[in-house]
Amino acid sequence: xxxxxxxxxxxGIIGCAAAAIMAxxxxxxxxxxxxxxGAGASGRNLGAIQHPLDPVLAPxxxxxxxxxxxxxxxxxxxxxxGRDPAGLLLLSRDADAAARQAERLREAVPELDPRLLDASAxxxxxxxxxxxxSAVWLATGYPVPPAAATQAWADLAEERGAxxxxxxxxxxxxxxxxxTGVMLDDGTRIAAGAVLVAAGPWTPHLVDPNGGWRPIVPTxxxxxxxxxxxxxxxxxxxxxxxxxxxxxxxxxxERAGAADPGSDPPSLFSLASAAGVSTLGSTFLPxxxxxxxxxxxxVRRAIAFLPGVADAEVVGRRVCARPQSVDGRPFIGPVGAAxxxxxxxxxxxxxxxxxxxxxxxxxxxxxxxxxxxxxLAANSAI
Numbered sequence: 001x002x003x004x005x006x007x008x009x010x011x012g013i014i015g016c017a018a019a020a021i022m023a024x025x026x027x028x029x030x031x032x033x034x035x036x037x038g039a040g041a042s043g044r045n046l047g048a049i050q051h052p053l054d055p056v057l058a059p060x061x062x063x064x065x066x067x068x069x070x071x072x073x074x075x076x077x078x079x080x081x082g083r084d085p086a087g088l089l090l091l092s093r094d095a096d097a098a099a100r101q102a103e104r105l106r107e108a109v110p111e112l113d114p115r116l117l118d119a120s121a122x123x124x125x126x127x128x129x130x131x132x133x134s135a136v137w138l139a140t141g142y143p144v145p146p147a148a149a150t151q152a153w154a155d156l157a158e159e160r161g162a163x164x165x166x167x168x169x170x171x172x173x174x175x176x177x178x179x180t181g182v183m184l185d186d187g188t189r190i191a192a193g194a195v196l197v198a199a200g201p202w203t204p205h206l207v208d209p210n211g212g213w214r215p216i217v218p219t220x221x222x223x224x225x226x227x228x229x230x231x232x233x234x235x236x237x238x239x240x241x242x243x244x245x246x247x248x249x250x251x252x253x254e255r256a257g258a259a260d261p262g263s264d265p266p267s268l269f270s271l272a273s274a275a276g277v278s279t280l281g282s283t284f285l286p287x288x289x290x291x292x293x294x295x296x297x298x299v300r301r302a303i304a305f306l307p308g309v310a311d312a313e314v315v316g317r318r319v320c321a322r323p324q325s326v327d328g329r330p331f332i333g334p335v336g337a338a339x340x341x342x343x344x345x346x347x348x349x350x351x352x353x354x355x356x357x358x359x360x361x362x363x364x365x366x367x368x369x370x371x372x373x374x375x376l377a378a379n380s381a382i
Contacts (some may be wrong), residue, residue: 005027009357010031013035013352018363030165036166038151047146048144051353056329058091086143087125089234119131119132129306153356168184178340193289200321218318222291223318226279228312239271314380331378333377333378
């Protein structure tokens, strides 16, 4: 097959955005995807672009938001995003814990205007929620249909001249210590001056099949797609405060007398709504689960926060593997496994919120030899 300046492996949000950015700069780009665009977490996420509450990732979020708005303004693939955030509500059953969280967030992210909402104020803000909850309101959260952002970046990449090879798994072709392209499963070789692996949790195996580079592991999430009755769909993004989730997991472990809580796997109530469908999540599991019982668990737990879930129609269930690094921050740039080999992966749940900016960093590393920020550099994992 005709060669390229860069082969991108992976058709998720990172790979598609990187292909679009590099093609716009005149690079000959081929994107190779083993199954379909947005097949993994990029197409099966919660559907919310939001601030990651991490000072290292915050600039990536802000730049990604700017790039999403430009994508929407250009009318690519019908993608749209609100000019103002829907708002994120961090829910807690403990009013004192919510107050402490609001104080912490006012110091950490004052630009999000954190506000404490007691039970009565929360009911006024989001009447669909259960009684007795408190929350911290944050000025972030832009709901989008889960796969829409990835597909729009793919459309833009093709419009800018990137070529796509879909349905053909690939491996990196390394010759004399240099990445010289990729080899498809059918034996087709695509030569390239550089290879960017943006294959989510499968990135480490492609970078180093021998297992020497393993800073990213899969964590499996299950989401449930719901359709609420007219007038009952939540208008805000709602999410259980992680402090509650940690406390619950510890209590379950103590009850079980073991490290594995058994029938109640680690999960966190969250829900975002876009285009008439609400996505409910999510779990954090080390192995791919059966989605049916996990979905039942998520619905059962969600009803305690959002009673209307009991009457909502379940219209889908999805499983995906998130590419999880130890701190939720991605690895970007050249990796020492081979010259000319680059990665951009490890975003955990933040790929949709920080992916386009991460892709731009990877593009600059490849095309300009600009080093990534030290705290995100892929070589830091070696």
